[in-house]
Amino acid sequence: MPEIITSYVKLVPQRPTTMRFDGWRRETRQIMDNKSKQLKTEEIWVFHVIELDGNKVDLTYSVLSKKHKADLSPLIDSGQLFFRRVTITHYPRDYATEYTLALS
Secondary structure, three states, rough: OOEEOOOOOEOOOOOOEEEEEEEEEEEEEEEEEOOOOOOEEEEEEEEEEEEOOOOEEEEEEEOOOOOHHHHHHHHHHOOOOHHHEEHHHHHHOOOOOEEEEOOO
């Protein structure tokens, strides 16, 4: 099972996590840039998680990665993301992190 920090879902590397969302929003946040060590403003996508690995929950899943947003965007636009379960697997690779998505 993924690690849950307070009310946020944290993906475990290379372990599929299945979630169901019922809504999302954009937020602007100040974050520390890992390379420059300077604060920068980024758009974060915040999803409300109502199911996690088959269990009913009330959690948050947030996305900063531009690649991950690009994968999620067509699913949001088509509405599929909110009617089906999505399985996300996280493959961390320094600054080239990859995500895979599968709908069920």
